[in-house]
Structures are given as C-alpha cells and as structure tokens.
Amino acid sequence: MKPLVIGVAGGSGSGKTSVTNKILDSLDRNRVVVIQHDSYYKDLSQHKGLTPEKINFDHPDSLETPLLVKHIAQLRVGKKINQPIYNFTTHRRLAETAEIIPKEIIIVDGILIFVEKTLRELFDICIFVDTDADERLIRRIRRDIMERERSLDSVITQYLGTVKPMHLEFVEPSKHWADIIIPRGAENSVAIDMVVTKIKSMLGER
Secondary structure (H helix, E strand, O other), rough: OOEEEEEEEEOOOOOHHHHHHHHHHHOOOHHHEEEEEHEEEEOHHOOOOOOOOOOOOOOOOHHHHHHHHHHHHHHHHHHHEEEEOOOOOOOOOOOOOOEEEOOOOOEEEEOOOOHHHHHOOOEEEEEEEEOHHHHHHHHHHHHHHHHHOOHHHHHHHHHHHHHHHHHHHHHHHHHHOOOEEEEEEEOOHHHHHHHHHHHHHHHOOO
C-alpha cells in the first residue's frame, strides 16, 4: 500500500513535535515513521569556511532538502533509507546514519518543509502549527540552552539576526499551502482529533 505522507510545519518552537506526538498517541506507532527535516542540515564543512555564528541556519539553503525528497520518494516505493544524523552542538553530521524502514504513515516535521515545491508536493496532508511569537521564542531559548549548550546571548542574537527575519520571509508565507492550521499547538485537542480522524479515513480508503 502506498504510504500516507504528512507534513507538519510551523515556526521554530511552535510545538510541531508535541503535535506530532499527540497524533501518534492516537495511532499505532508501529505503523508510523517520523522524519525530522533538521536531520538534513548541511555539515559545517559545506559552508565554505564560515563559522557557525555567521551561518543562517533558518534559510532553506542551509538544508539538504533534495536528499530528503529522494529519501521520501524511496520510502514511498518500499525502500529503506539511511538518514543523516546531525549534531547541533558541533554543527556536523555524524559518520554513522540512521536506518529508516518504510511504514504505512510517514510524518515529516520541519519549519521549512512547505517552502520547497518538490518536497511540498510529496505530502498528502499539510499541517501548520500556528503559535504566538513570544511563546515560540521562550521555547527556543529553553531548548537551545538546555539541549544544545548555547548561551542566552547567542540564542537571542541568532533569533533577532536570522530566526525572526527568515520566519517572516519563508515560514509564515508557507502557511498558505497548509490544508490544516492548528492554533495553540498540542493544546488544541479538537484540531488534533480532527487530524487523526482524517488520517484514519484516508488509510481506510487505501
């Protein structure tokens, strides 16, 4: 059976992962594979000698999206893939990769997944998680300090220099392509229930 491919987009810190987990809670997790667009960040060596603080990680060019497109296409025809593993502390890809096997449902999570036409057209359902900017910033600060060993100053500098401008230029306009917009993220149980119902309906049709 051809897999059902679902894209979950939204600004940095919008709660995409939490929404995805809420959806998974109502499905058989053995039938689902989740792919993070973040895993496809280019290695630091591909940025022509730039140091991390000078790289715009929120621009589409910072990600190897063609490889993600290729991998989703392979999963759709029943082929396993070797997904990159990215280290956010060193900004480098690890030598090893993660083997991903095809499943009935493929969920792709990322802030820029609706920007590239070739990627966007692979999704059967496009979901955009719409969360207030101040809440997204607070979540990003907490995540980057606790999980990625960043300083508060570096997080704020990056947010003002690239995260916010790129959100306005790329992420927010990409909401136009969403089939479903979920305000308030994982707190919106009604919207998530509707998404789960639609997923189950489409699986039944297949």
